[in-house]
Each structure stands twice: as structure tokens, then as C-alpha cells.
Amino acid sequence: MYLNKQGTDTKLANDAELRLADSYFMTSQSNNAINYYQMYLGRSVPDSDYAMFQQSLCYGLVDEDQRKAVSLEKLVKQYPNSVYATDAYFELGETYMKMGKENQAENIFTAFIQDYPKSRFIKNAHIALGLIYRSQGKGKNALNQFKSVVEDFPNTAESREALGLAKIQFAELDQLTGYVDWIQTLTGTDIGQGQLDSTLYNGAYDRYSFGDCQGTLKGMTDYLNKFPDGIFRVPANYYLAECAFSKGQDSLAQMAYEFVAASGELSFRKQTVERLASLYYAKQNFEQAFYYFEQVLGLVGNADEGRRARVGLMRCAKSLEKVPVVMQYAESLLQDEALPTDWKIEALLNAARSAYELKDSANAKLYYTQVKVQIKGEAQAEATYYLAEFDFVIGKYDESNDLLFWMIENLPTYPKWRWNSLILMAKNYAGLRDDFQANYTLDFVIDNADFGDYGAQASAYKSELALQREREELNTIGVDSLSMEDFELESIEELEE
Template identity: 30%
Template sequence: GYTYYQQKDYENAILQFNKIIDGKDAVAQNAYYHLGESYMRTERKPQALTAFKSASEMDFEPKIQEDASLNYAKLSYDIGNSFQSVPDILSGFLKKYPNSPNKAEVEGLLISSYITSKNYKEALYLLEQNKAPELRAAYQKVAFYRGLELYTDGDYKEAHVLFKASLRDPRDAKFTARATFWKGEIDYLFNNFQEALLSFKQFEGMAEAKNTPEYKNINYAIAYCYFKQKEYDQAGNYFQKQIDAVKDDRTRLNDAYLRLGDSRFVTSKYWPAMDAYNKAIDMKGVDADYAAYQKAISYGFVSKNDRKIEDFNRFLQSFKSSPYRDDALFELANTYVTEGKADLAIKTYDALLKEFPSGTYAAKAVLRQGLVYYNGNQDEAALGKFKKVAADYPGTPEALEAVATARLIYVDNGKVDEYATWVRTLNFVEVTDKELDDDTYTAAEKQYLQNNTKLAISSLNGYLAKFPQGAHALKANFYLAQTYYADGLSENAVPRYEQVIARPKNEFTEQSLVRLSEIHLKKDNYASAKPVLERLEAEADFPQNKTFAQANLMRAYYETENYAQAVVYADKVLANPKTDNKIKSDAQIIVARSAIKSDDEPKARVAYANLLKIAKGELAAEALYYEAYFKHKDGKFAESNKGIQKLAKEYSGYKYFGAKGLVVMAKNYYGLNDSFQATAILEGVTQNFTEYADVVQEAQTELTRIKAEEAKTNSSLEK
């Protein structure tokens, strides 16, 4: 090997040197060093890195060890390293060779590696140990990037700490501006809207802000802070600024038109609101149905009921599956009543009941039909509707109003005895105790509305003990559940929420289903969570709650190893155009992992490929690993190694997948007939990743297999 090396025949030198797979002496150290040199001369840096690593770990020849360590450190900086973080390697060299003539060069690489290696977690740790003034600019950048990394992974609390740390030593105006913006983003997520607004305003006033990627969305961020604080005039002004400034982000542009419309609507500026809603409708984007609904409602407030009726009818023709259809039908029917068009009102209420027989408006629609008949002096038809409300929706406010209005009809017609006979069949009407019922509930509700937690719990429990089927039992159960939940007494809240959802669908059903599922999910009680989530999925009026149900059903089925159902729900989540990338990543990873566990490799390949397009952080590392894994299975060893090198360079903070990637890399090299690289990498895995027993076991098994194969080959050559 050395003879070929001296003759500059590096390919043959490599073929000889890489046969030495178990050398532990000065000759082996020398051979590994020259193997590294040969690889460098033939532009094979990843292989050179492994060779120099092996030479640097032997101390037979100190000079060779130092030079190999230097080359190992510089190559690690250049192409990345899955065995150790690049900053660790560089700082380790400086510590071991403090008088090296290459000290200044390595120190420069160390500072640069803090950012280019993207191993911000370890870089931050090292920078916090070294408070040298010349490293403070690097600290500001690393703290910012680590904060952004944690933000991406959903650790907002720790990200907030790091953005503040980045701002404590403002050396670079651009990073100061960016950290200020992201600090505001997290304050917004934590509902600290005033603090978020302050940060966004500070960012807006910074000279460097205009040169940051965040600047194009600053008006949008400020607008939402005002919107959340119900300062709708200011919110509308900033949504308008966003619209004027940024036209190429259709998602935010569409949302800005919607929120501009809402801001003007809430402040009774209905014509400007309708103009904004029209722009959103014209974009044909997400929530175009909402914009159309709001526009129709607005016509009612400017005394244009003819246009309101026209727009609602157009809405019902255009949006066949909108979650606002029941609202539109109900509003349209009510408008017909206002305009004196009783027949059309009755037909529209019937259409609502046919399409949404168990919907939120069902009881109200039947009651309104009864009132239309009552006001039209059709007493028998009115009584039929009122009795239906009382029978089908007992205990609801609509049922109580139906009974009260029916009583007027019976009295007007001199049929008081008939009324008494009927009303005794209704177990939710306790006529003699009604005043006591009302007074007891009113007192309890007052404590709830004033946030007097202990008194509210005591009073609401007292009311329900006296009137378990009382007129206000529904509200009392819901308010009691909410109070328990807010006070951290989730277990006490569960039976109260269950009382609410056991009744016919009402205004509190959906919120109770959400809360119940959240309580069960926090305890990983999937058996109890699944039926609640399934009902929420089926009954939710708000799209975000349906999405919440589907996403958590996906996770619940996955955690209980029902992979087929997990994939069914993951597909639902992915099919929803409103699903954000974070939840889409979760869905793709569940599809992928379920496919792996179910040995459905074709589906796993597609899922991981899709995940790679949108994932960030650890999920991206996992997807990149599997891309390399599948390429290895296809015999594309060189391509597989390129993916693993990217994993090492850009995702070195995720060591588990880095370690698994190294095992695949070793298999690739063995497939490329490079025994040295394969064994050296596998030995490195067994020494450096002991915290991952499964990976070490796989590496050890593969190492034993390769050495056995090589022993056979060498024995054959000797003969």
C-alpha cells in the first residue's frame, strides 16, 4: 500500500490499506493515516474522515496522531460528522494541542461551526462555558438559531428564554431584530398580546428589520395582536396595511381580507366589511364560505333584507358542504319571518330540519315554526310544534319556551285542564318549584360569572342536588364542569361534561366533547378518549374541532397499535386543506411508522418521501434517514451515503437517527467493497452511541458478520 502511495497510484494504495481492518499497532496507524491521504487525493472526503479518525485514536506515533487529528477536525467541519458534534471535535483538538501551529485556523473554524453545523444545542452549551468577548456575536446568533429550532419543535417556553438571551448582548442588528420578532410570536402564543404587540412595534421600528424575512409579515402580526385585544379599528388598519404590502402570500392575503372584514363588521362598518369579504370570496380560497356567510349577514344590518335573502340563497347553492349551512338556513328562515313571508320561513325551517335533524338549531327551528303558526292564529298547528319541542328536546330553553307559549294558547282557548294534564307528563317542568328553581340557579350563576370559584362550585352543586332535572340543569352542569376544569379538578369535571353530552345536542355539546377528550388525552386514557373524539368528529360544527378530533384519533389509534385505523385518520388529516404543516408532519410520520410496523414498505416509502417535503427538526432527520435506508435496500449505496452525509451535517443534533444512519452507511461501504470504512464506522457506533442499545446491537451484529466474511476472504487469499 505504501509503495503504491509513493508512486501516487492512490487507487491501488486504497485497495491495500483498507484490507487492514483490525490493526492496533504503529504500522496500522501509519496505514490509516496514508489511507486518509489517499482518499483526500481522490476527492473522497467522507472515507478520508473515517481513516483519519482511526489514525487519530492511536498514540503509537504522536506526530501522525496530531496531524490525523487536525485533518479529522477540518474534515468534520467541512462535511459534518455523525460520531461527535463538530464544535466538540474542534474544541477537543485545541484542548489536546494548545500549542499547535494551526491553533488560529482551528479557532476560526470552531466559531464558524457553531452556526454552519446547525448543532445549536451543543454549540450553545460550549459558548456558555466560554464568555470570551470575541465569541459574544456568535453567542447571539446561536441563541437565536437554537430558539428558532426549539420553536419549530414546539418547545415555546424554552425558545422564549433563548430569544431573550439573544437580545441581552445585541452585537448584530439583524439578529437583534429577528429575535425581537420571534419573542413577540411566542408572547402571542402565550396570549400575552400586549407584550407581543410591544415586541412587534419595536421590531417595526428597527433599521435592520426591513432586511429580515420576518418583515413582510409584521403588519399581519401587529394586526392580530390588536384583534385579540378587541381593538378592532386598529386591527383593521393593520390588516389593510398587510393587504397593501404583500400580494404574493395568498394564504395570508386571504386571511387578512377575512379578518379585515371581521374587524369592520364588529365595529358596525358593514359596507367596508362586505367589501373585504367580497375580496376573500373572489380569491376562492379557504373560508370563502365564511366570507359569503358574513357578507349575507351584513346586508341585514344595513336594512337590505332583500339582498340578505338573495345572498343566503346563493350561499346555499354554492357551498353544499359548508359548516355554516345550518347557520345560513336558520338565518334565512328568520329573515323570511321578519319580511312576513311565513310560508317560505316554514319551508326553510323544514329544509334545515331535514338536512340537520340533530343539529344545534333543530330545537330552535321547531320552536320558531310553532311561533310562526301562533302569530298566524293557527293554534292547532302551533300546539303540534310546541309539543314536539317539549317531547324531543326536554329540559332545553326551547322546550321551556314552547311550554310557556302553549300555556297561552290553552288559556286563550279555555282549556286549562287540558294544559295541566299535558304538562304533568313533562318531567322537566316542575311548575310549583319554578321560582325556587330560578332563584337558586341565578344565585349560583352569579358566583360563576364573577369567577368566585369555590362559591360557584358549592352553589352549582347545591342547585343540581335540589333540581337535577331543573330548567337550568344543562347550564349548571356545563358551568360546574368548566369551573372544575379551570381549577385543575379535571376528574370532578368529567361526570359533569358527560351529563351535558348525554342530552340532545345543545350549545354546550361541542365544547364539552372537546374538554372531555382533552382530559382523557392528558392521561393517555385512549380507551375513554376515542368514543368522545369519534362523536366530536361526527357532530362538530367548527372545522377546527373536527380537525382536532381526527388528529387525536390518529394519535390514539397509533398509540394503541391499531395501525390500520391510525392510517385511516392520518389520511383524513392529510386530505384537509386547512391542516397546518405541523399536524401534516405528524400525520405523515404516523402513516410512515405504521407502514414500517405493518411491513408495508411501499406505503412507508411514499409516506417518508412526502414527510421529507414538509418536515423540520427531528421529523426531517427521521425522514432523511429512511430515504437513505430505502436507497440502501435498492442497492444505491453511493446515493444512500450522500443522504446520510446530509443527515450528519444538517441534523447532527438528532443523534439517534445519526447513529442509525451510520449503520446504514457502513452497510453501503461494505456493498462498495470498502471493508475498512464499514468496520471503522461500525466500531465507532458501538463506542460512541451506547445510550442507544438497539443501534449498538445492530452495529455489533453487522460488524461480526463483516469480520467473519473478511476472515474467509483473507484465508482464501493466503492459500
């Protein structure tokens, strides 16, 4: 109302105008404030720097950043010694940041830090410059800005903010170990060993969760070196082992898995013992592999895991030549109707061979009969040979030879079983008293076998057969002579009577 009166004193009117603008500013009526500040600035009045600064703040409140920047630039140039110049310079840098003009903002804050080291905004300027560097990918420069606030202005709100930003920057630079070392040099922080332990572990775990195994290996190794008895030493070893395993670093994986297994931690146990079983098996340490496969079998959560464990146990037992154990797990697998074909074939062959080695002829014949029907190739030749051998043992020489003829005709490409079969065929002929065919077959082996020691075996059996026949002939002559002597004795006795 006062400003509407005619003849109002100019000095008082100017003062009232400025007060009214300030009132609008204080009540958040920014557009009205801008207008009255502009009216005030349109005259030759004192405190123009103040009005210009306030007006620039109002421009920011109504999102007119360009006009705010222009106003602040004008203020700094026209009133370099104003008490508002320092604040205006800082606000100009903030405005450039908001407008996305990072290069201009960087220049402003760099100059501000150099020219106004005692300003109340110096801490904020360091943080702002650090954020600009971070946005530009200049991580080390950003870190230096954040660290300077923490180190030079401890126990302030800005130092706590800078500390959080420094932690993030250390993590982005993959230098969380450096963060821990740095924190331990500071005084006045409320960050304890437990927090540092968690920080270093969580940084490494973040790498793992993002699928960055290389970063996980470094992070978990750094954590374990820094905190060997740390809160997270068991999961750290586990995730280290998982990444080492995926990278083919088996020795490192084995060492870390062993730590987890020894800890008794249940949450990682099943995967850990599975991995250890496979690692030891790959290294042909079958005793240790068997030990861990047994643990896996006690922890399985589904049928497929149980199958894998039993297959591992069967294979380890076979390598360790524990024939009864091979038989045990092979038969266990064969009872599983959902067993994959490859594993079924392996289990069936192991069952047949184990039964044969254990002299369990009934089961050996049972399983080899299944092998002959269900499996092709060399396994079929092997099964046919042993089935023929079973017939030979019980004197079914013709049936044995029928099987051998079938095998030689249909599976001729397996020399081991071909030459074995010809020698067995000769034994069948000998059993049938057909020594001509027996010797003919043995001579064929002696003259043509170019694999293994089958020629020597045939030669040895030929000599054995000849010796056997000689003995049989001598026994026959001996029986005939004894009968004649008895006849002559009886005749003499009759004559004497």
C-alpha cells in the first residue's frame, strides 16, 4: 500500500520494494520476488549485489537455470569484491552441474577451491568436483577430492557424506583393501573392525553376484588376507572356490573347498563335497574322491544327485580294485529304472565283470546275457566270449562253439576276443575228442596271431593237449596190461588145482 502512495520518499520506497521482494522470497512466491527484485535493480540503488544474488536464487527455484546462470555470472563480474561473490561463484558451479555443463562446472569449482579455501562452501566444492570427476570416469581424481574432505574436515556432515562417496569410489576402483587401510589411519571415525570386515566382504560378494569371477577371486582373496579370522571367512572361501573352479584353477578351488568342508557350515556343504569329489576324481586320488562321494550320497536332495553319487562311487571303487564295492553300486544303479542309457551300460558291464571276478558264475552269466543283448560293439564280443566259456566249463562244447562262430562272423574287428575265441574253440574241439580240428585251429592262431601273446598261449595249449593225450594213452595201456596179468594168474591157479 505504501508503494502506491504518490510522493512517497524515494529512499523509503526503494527500501520497501526490497523488503517486499524479500517477503515474497521468504514465502516461496518466487515469481513475485523476481519481479520486485528486478524493479529494484532498475534503479540506481545500493545493495544491488544483494538483490541480484537473491533474484538468481529465485530463478533457480522456478527452474530457470539459464537465467540463474546469467544472473550469477553478471554478479561475479560486476561485484567481484561483494560479500555475496563467493556464494554466487559456488552457486554458479552448482547451476552448471544441474544444467549438465560439467566442463564449466569443473572449471568453476577448481578455481573456487583455489581462490576461496576459507569459504563455508569449500567442503561442498570438493564434493561437487569429486562427483564431476566420477561422472567423467576420473575415479582417482574423484577419490582424492572425497578423501580431502574427510581428512581436512573431520566430524562434519560433509565429511560423513564424503566418507560414503569415498567408499563407493574405492569399490569402483576395485580398491576396497585400500579403503580399509585408509580408514584405519583416520581418527574420529566411528567405523569399527566389524564394519570394515563387512565392507570388504560385501564388495567382493557384489562382484560374485554380478557374475564377475575375476573380480571375485581378487576381492575374496583380499578379504581373507586382510581378515583371516573374519566374520565371513567361510562364505568367502566358498565363493572363492566356486570362481576358481569355474576358471579351472583346481588347486585353489580344492584348498578353499577343503576349508569350507572342515568348517562344518551346512549351508554350503552339499555343493562343497560334490566339488571336492569331482576334483579328487580328476586328480585320480580315488580314495579321497570315494570319501567325498560317500558324503554326497548322504546329502542328496533328488534322484539325479543320488545317481551321480553312486556312479562316482562305482568308478572310484573300480579304480581302487574294490570289486565287491563295484558290484554293490553297479547293482544298485541297475535297480533304477530312470537311469540314463550310458550309465546303465557302464553299470551293467561293471556288474558282469565284477561277478565274473568274484567267481559268481550265476550272476556273471545273467549280466553278460544282458550285455550281449543290450550293448553293441566290443562289449558284445566280450559278453559272447564269456558266455561261451561258461558253456565250455559245463561241457556244452557244441553250444560254446556256436556262440564263438557267431561272434567271429559278426564281430570280427576286435582282435582280443577273436584270438581268445579261437583258443577256446580249440579247447571245445578237444573236449569233443576232435583233436584234428583242435590242432588245426591252434596252428592257425600260432601262425597268424599278430596281437598280444595269443600265439604263445596257443602253442602252450597245443603242447598241453599232446601231453594229455599221451597220458590218456598210457593209462589205457596200463589198464589193458593189468587185465591180462589177472587172466594169467587165474589160469595158473586153475592148472595147479
